[in-house]
Amino acid sequence: MIAIRELHEIADLEEVLALFGAIWQFKPGGEPISVELMRAFAHAGNYVSGAYDGDKLVGASVGFRGGDSTLHSHVTGATTGRGIGFELKMHQRRWALDRGLERISWTYDPLVRRNAHFNLAKLGARPREYLPGFYGVMQDAINQGDEADRVLAVWDLSAPHVEAAARREPYRRELPPGTAVALADEGGRPAPGATDAETVLVAVPADIEGLRGLDPGTAKAWRHAVRDMLGGMLAEGRKVTGFHDKTYYIVEKA
Template sequence: MAGSHTAPSTELGPALLLAERAALAAGVTLRELHDLDSMREARDLLHRVWRPAPDNPVMTPELLLVLAHSGSYVVAVEQDGRMIGTCLGLLSTAGLHSHIAAVDVGAVGRSIGFALKLHQRAWSLARGISTITWTYDPLVSRNAYFNLRKLGAVPTEYLPNFYGAMRDGVNAGTDSDRLLVRWDLTAGQAPRPTPGSGRTEEPPVVALDIGPDGHPVRGGRPGDLSGRTVLVRVPPDIEALRAGDRAVAGAWRPAVRDVLGGLMADGRHTVTTFTRDGWYVLSPRLEFDA
């Protein structure tokens, strides 16, 4: 596995300090799990949050135990000795792949996800791992902002219906499109350069926006996108939209797949950031920029 036998990074000391501060700010502690009883507790928490179909468990305690014993990342988030969160990361050719996490509903909104990510970063750097990857639903605006803007992860691939038809309580009824992101752990959290800085650039092209009725509205002809910064909008709260108007919500999946997925697949643009008001910003790759 890439990086598994290299020396710990010089970034480790500051990373440990950042992780400790984030956990303290969230009012939690994080610890690795190694015993079967803890794995059962983690399994139960995963199931409470993701609500899988009875015949399709998210994870078994035995598999969690094997993964932890073989060196993967299996961690609990605890408050006053009670497990309120958990996360599983798998060793991969890229480094560490963060597969699934869960936080009890009563603990949401306390920056526990941020504490988990910084703990993952310190854990990885201690093992000579410099990259973490994971996937997320590109329609979930708050996750896009957290992953791309707050952490500085970079989308590398659009994966249409990656998991196929899902039957859990969170994803049921929608295709499981995902963005694969890559987080360079040695890059810190410094903001990346603004697309097009240092040169004259035409105004960005809006390739996908929200119409007055909430439906996606496509804009810009293919020829307009060459060498231009492109903006792709997603709804501010797709989960609320799915609960309130499934027809409108359902229109967004194919639209974002065609526009955002298409732009990423043709290799001429790369996603550089996500704005607080819900826009993916894509800049032309230098090798294609005339």
């Protein structure tokens, strides 16, 4: 049984930082947050929580209040395979709703398929903005020098499809007739296609993290192709409405 609780004490926050370090293997000075900042966040009434399996910390999340009734989730990490990330997000959602907040936002790498599927299909969040090079060039073990493009995801906590997701009913957007593939995966490389349909699909690679180490050139090609295609469409005012077949962003004209 996983138990989630808010954290305030230095010893607990040191465990959180150690867990994040084990997940991302940051270089010294590259940590996304410090114990002192987590302590200040918690003391000021922001969100700092840990997920425990017995006495063992297996997940944690840190967020701060932003403008416009929003909680911004700065960093969340968990050991894999047990639904801990989902439980953390559900706890975060209840915490925000209890305080009168309407939405939670966070950033994620648009090239990581499992994160896109989790955020869009399992939680019902929606990409709102494409942020090229948001964190500069990252040097942790997972990102390996890649340009840190991010998508800003916004989770409208009381939307019907989000409430359904909280009941563990994943969101599945049916594709309308005439849907086109704007960016395909052909032999592991990005291949541009048609963009003029009302609904288009934008693929992301099967394993961008592996590509960064094995084929940096192809990883860079994917980064720029998705930046141009998905980022360009969001800048034009198109909306991402789902993630299809654990592979494609669904993008619709407004």
